[in-house]
Structures are given as structure tokens and as C-alpha cells.
Amino acid sequence: MRLKDKVAIVTGAASGFGAGIVERFAAEGAKVVCADLNGEGAREVTARLKDAGGAAIGVEADVTSSEQVKAMVAAAVDTYGGLDVIVNNAGMPQRNQPMLDVDEETFDKIFEVNCKSLYLAAIHGVPVLRERGGGVMINTASTAGLRPRPGLVWYNGSKGGAISLTKSMAVELAADNIRVNALCPVAGDTPMLGEFLGGEVTNEMYAKFVDTVPLGRLSTPRDIANVSVFLASDEAEFLTGVCIEVDGGRCI
Numbered sequence: 410m411r412l413k414d415k416v417a418i419v420t421g422a423a424s425g426f427g428a429g430i431v432e433r434f435a436a437e438g439a440k441v442v443c444a445d446l447n448g449e450g451a452r453e454v455t456a457r458l459k460d461a462g463g464a465a466i467g468v469e470a471d472v473t474s475s476e477q478v479k480a481m482v483a484a485a486v487d488t489y490g491g492l493d494v495i496v497n498n499a500g501m502p503q504r505n506q507p508m509l510d511v512d513e514e515t516f517d518k519i520f521e522v523n524c525k526s527l528y529l530a531a532i533h534g535v536p537v538l539r540e541r542g543g544g545v546m547i548n549t550a551s552t553a554g555l556r557p558r559p560g561l562v563w564y565n566g567s568k569g570g571a572i573s574l575t576k577s578m579a580v581e582l583a584a585d586n587i588r589v590n591a592l593c594p595v596a597g598d599t600p601m602l603g604e605f606l607g608g609e610v611t612n613e614m615y616a617k618f619v620d621t622v623p624l625g626r627l628s629t630p631r632d633i634a635n636v637s638v639f640l641a642s643d644e645a646e647f648l649t650g651v652c653i654e655v656d657g658g659r660c661i
């Protein structure tokens with residue numbers, strides 16, 4: 410088991426990539442805190458992990474709330490005695506639309522969920538990782554932050570911010586033996602996909618997007634989970650500040 414007894418928090422665990430990550434983490438022996446704004450969803454995913462023999466708790470937490478992120482970290486420590494891995498995966502999309510059509514409230518929310526969440530995870534999580542003598546942070550960014558396309562300007566910027574924050578934290582936290590890395594998935598068939606493609610996803614839109622991916626398909630929660638397991642494991646002990654494109658070659 411590649412994550413045996415590691416304690417991991419995964420945000421956005423109730424759906425899509427997050428649900429895939431917690432499933433693989435639990436199967437690899439991690440003790441998982443499944444955190445999500447959708448508390449009921451987080452508890453349902455947790456129940457499935459436990460039915461499959463995994464160790465997990467579900468926590469309702471808004472990653473933009475300092476108080477709730479603090480409580481999420483405390484839940485990991487209180488239940489499992491410490492913390493080794495934080496996966497900042499919860500995210501907020503932008504509907505594909507002209508940049509000037511996005512209102513200020515939506516802009517603020519996108520940056521709060523996609524960037525401020527990393528600040529709060531660091532403020533509350535890093536001291537606990539330090540107590541452990543090191544740890545891992547994994548941030549779900551996006552190909553949008555590396556190869557921005559029109560229609561997603563503010564989302565692209567927030568994921569570019571997440572990539573820059575990943576590298577910045579990596580250099581500062583290396584002395585604490587805390588590795589900070591990011592994943593950059595290409596579009597995946599999760600509830601978010603419709604927003605990225607500008608509404609209801611037609612077969613034609615889907616096929617057109619797939620055509621832009623050299624390996625010929627969208628990303629899956631399993632793809633994201635597999636890379637997350639690697640980054641969280643000791644196999645990645647010399648990797649920090651990297652942003653791995655999980656994109657079937659889309660960014661080439």
C-alpha cells in the first residue's frame with residue numbers, strides 16, 4: 410500500500426475528481442478526511458469508502474472560511490492524531506463567456522475558492538504538517554492556468570495563481586520538508602464540464618473538444634487520482650513545485 414497510515418485531507422471530495430482521489434487514497438491505505446461544502450455528499454462518499462474497508466471521516470467545510478478550514482484540520486488531528494497530506498481540490502468554475510460579462514461577485518468567488526483556499530489551508534495546515542516533521546500539499550490547478558483559452562479569463566487567472574502559489578510555497582516550505590505540487594487536468598467529464606463548455610454539453614461540442622486532446626479523450630477522476638497517489642507517496646520524495654499536466658498531451 411503506497412499511502413499506508415498517511416492521514417490525508419481532500420477537499421471537494423463529494424464529487425468528480427475529489428471523489429476519485431479519496432477512493433484511491435483509501436484503497437492505498439490512507440486515513441482520509443473527505444471534506445466538502447456539500448456535507449451530505451461528503452458523508453455519502455465516506456460511507457462508500459468505509460463499506461470498501463477504508464478508514465475515512467466526512468466533514469462539511471467551506472474552503473473559503475478560515476473557521477471551517479481550521480475545524481477541518483482539527484477533525485483530522487482529533488480523529489487520526491496528525492496530518493500528512495492536504496489535497497486542495499475544491500474549485501469553482503467560470504461559465505464560458507466573454508470576460509466582461511462576469512460580474513464582480515462571481516469574480517471574487519472564483520478567486521476565493523481557487524486561491525484564497527490555498528492560503529487558508531496553509532495557515533491552518535502547515536503548522537500541523539511541521540509538527541509531523543514534513544508533509545505534502547497537492548493543489549488541483551488546471552491546464553487553464555498554463556494554456557489559457559478565451560471565454561474563461563478569470564478562471565484561467567485563478568488557476569495560474571494556484572500554480573504560482575504552488576511553486577512559491579514549495580520553495581519556502583522545502584526547509585520544513587513539506588512538498589507542494591500541483592495537478593493540471595484537462596477538461597474532465599464531471600458536473601463542472603458544462604460550465605467550461607458554456608452550457609449544456611452536446612455530443613458535437615464534446616467531440617470537438619476531444620479532438621484537441623492528442624490521446625483522444627477527456628480526463629477522468631481515476632487519471633487525477635493516480636497522479637495524486639504518486640505525489641502524496643514517498644515515491645515522489647524529490648518532487649516539489651512541479652505542476653503535472655494530466656491532459657493527454659493537450660498543452661503541447
Ligand SMILES: NC(=O)c1ccc[n+]([C@@H]2O[C@H](COP(=O)([O-])OP(=O)(O)OC[C@H]3O[C@@H](n4cnc5c(N)ncnc54)[C@H](O)[C@@H]3O)[C@@H](O)[C@H]2O)c1
Nearest residue numbers: 421423424425426446471472498499500551596597599601
Ligand atoms: N472538470 C474539469 O473539467 C476540470 C478541469 C481542470 C481542473 N478542474 C479542477 O478540478 C477540481 C475538482 O473539480 P471537479 O471537476 O471534480 O468538479 P465537481 O463539481 O465534480 O466537484 C467540485 C466539488 O468541490 C466542492 N466545492 C465547491 N466549492 C467549495 C467550497 N467553497 N468549499 C468546499 N468544497 C467546495 C463541490 O461541492 C463539489 O463537490 C476543481 O479545482 C476544478 O477547478 C476541473
